Amino acid sequence: MTTPLLIAGHGTADEAGAEQFRQFVKRVDGLLAAPVAGGFIELSDPPIPSAVDALISGGARRVAAVPLMLVAAGHAKGDIPASLARERQRHNGLSFVYGRPLGPHPTILALLRERLAEISPDPETMVLLVGRGSSDPDANAEVARAARLLAETTPVAGVEYAFISLAEPGVPAGLERCRLLGAKRIAVLPYFLFTGVLPRRVVAQSEAWSAQTAVRVDCAEVIGDCDGLASLVIERYEEALRGEARANCDTCLYRIALPGHEHRVGAPQKPHDHPHDHAHPHHHH
Known part of the structure; x- marks a missing residue:
């Protein structure tokens, strides 16, 4: 089977x-x-x-x-x-x-480049890759790694990274970093598979920062189905x-x-309890 x-x-x-x-x-x-x-x-x-x-x-x-x-x-x-x-x-x-x-597999990087191409960046555009953010330094470093791999494989001015929660820089600080590096146009690229509360927040924060600073910001789509x-x-x-x-x-x-x-170190790993999950270990089906 x-x-x-x-x-x-x-x-x-x-x-x-x-x-x-x-x-x-x-x-x-x-x-x-x-x-x-x-x-x-x-x-x-x-x-x-x-x-x-x-x-x-x-x-x-x-x-x-x-x-x-x-x-x-x-x-x-x-x-x-x-x-x-x-x-x-x-x-x-x-x-x-x-x-x-x-992970930042070549397929994921190719899909991110596709999403970026949909908003037509030029070689002067700075990209801001926005990850979920975590209290785990290794997880945040993986977002930085994806940003670096994109920078090495994409014809743009550079790729910075930011996080929507739990880690710095946040989206406004990441956009500000791009501006200070001389960006006239910024492409925000969400490092997310599907839409959700956090990807929508990335767009809202990007649009608010753009309105305040008058710097052009375009938001790409999530990777998607x-x-x-x-x-x-x-x-x-x-x-x-x-x-x-x-x-x-x-x-x-x-x-x-x-x-x-x-x-x-050595912290026990427990499953999240699903609100609709009435399964208990002692119930064998």
Whole structure:
């Protein structure tokens, strides 16, 4: 039997964003010759236990899980593995192989360049890549890495980066940095897969700053539900099946005492409790 694919999403309070994820899962399902289900850690339906139930009802005992995350922050490192561990308790004999987060893969960089091209930047345009932001320094460094890789592969004046929450610089400070570097035009590029509360906030803050400063700011679209993204998820799925997925633990704050984050070493990872999730480890189906 082919190993089914579980696509694990973050979840959003924004219904349009949740629907984009669900449509994306259907797209992958149409491309992969194996059963596919998608579930969210929190905030949206269906929750991960429902997605696992759907795959198990087809007879699966082994599932490949791919975290649909651009950055390996707490969700990919902790919440999803913890929720999969809970599913193993809930279903006797169930096993998972776990794929890598998407990361600044060449496919993601190509999709970001596509979104950028849609707003027609010129060689004088400064790009501001805006990531989610995290309390995990390694996760924030991945956004910086994506910005650098874009700068090396895109004909623009430069690529700065900012974060919409939890980390500095915020969007206004990132835009100001571009202005101080001499930018006459700034292209804001959201480092997000689908729309949601935070991507909408990126646009609102960018527009407000532009109105105040009279500097031209154009906002690109999020990466979105597309075949390029689907091909990368399938690549991560195949890599997980081959047993090749590895986490980069060199600067993981759960393993290494980073200054200011020492208290997080060895912190137990617990799943988010989904508001609609009535599954308990002692209920075997």
